């Protein structure tokens with residue numbers, strides 16, 4: 001893969017060029033001081049050295065609330081048909097690119113979700129390398145993720161730019177005058193031990209039903225759901241419908257749900273499959289680390305560290321892999 005050198009002082013022009021392909025979004029700071037993905041007006045808006053945004057880029061693909069069907073008496077149920085605006089999502093770290101790759105497997109698998117696909121096709125991903133902190137345990141910090149269209153790696157005085165997809169190559173064609181060929185050899189790093197363990201455990205399918213950690217976590221957890229909201233691969237949603245009182249129109253929508261909430265396991269008739277926190281933690285472990293159905297054995301955790309950062313009572317599910325003898329072996 002050819003890498004080009006983009007000097008720091010050409011980044012503004014590079015961003016201007018990217019914005020010809022769609023609305024430029026990237027890591028920015030809100031007026032309240034929160035780091036989020038949002039619209040980028042000028043180069044100075046961008047947080048080039050951010051660690052992680054509060055909410056991952058999944059919000060572009062699965063909005064917190066999204067209309068999935070409209071109903072009228074004449075037409076019945078129909079998919080919303082508004083076109084999705086084209087977005088250039090700049091500065092996506094490798095862990096979040098992995099998170100999007102996981103969501104793609106869920107929503108573009110055997111039976112693609114048409115609304116997800118529409119949004120996914122309207123997004124161009126421009127990845128950016130990062131420096132891990134004490135909360136991260138992702139393994140992709142030095143490898144170029146295959147689902148980025150373009151990928152930028154920080155180097156001294158600039159960035160190494162790679163086109164990963166044909167869409168990325170087309171974009172670089174128009175921006176070539178800003179770039180120079182590079183002879184810099186990319187570094188490679190060893191896989192992080194934590195992620196290696198997680199993958200081993202996922203492959204083994206161990207469920208650890210009797211681990212004492214479930215009780216300890218349950219005793220502290222506030223069921224606030226922050227760990228799930230901020231996770232780049234949590235995608236559980238609820239489906240609700242608002243109908244007009246006269247029955248002539250309705251909107252059906254899906255909105256983010258949360259497996260740490262008591263109501264998540266409730267079904268018609270009042271039965272709840274996971275009424276207490278211990279069961280909800282165990283369920284989260286099963287889904288996050290062991291996977292379900294066609295994704296059984298594929299861990300959904302990409303090591304971004306968000307859940308460790310946001311938990312108000314310092315719960316860290318990865319303790320399971322360091323305290324449980326079986327998991328650590």
Ligand code: SF4
Nearest residue numbers: 231301302304305307
């Ligand atoms: S489980 Fe935690 S560390 Fe893993 S991907 Fe989700 S938020 Fe990131």
Ligand code: SF4
Nearest residue numbers: 221222224225227311
């Ligand atoms: S963030 Fe912490 S307290 Fe909140 S639901 Fe998750 S584990 Fe429980």
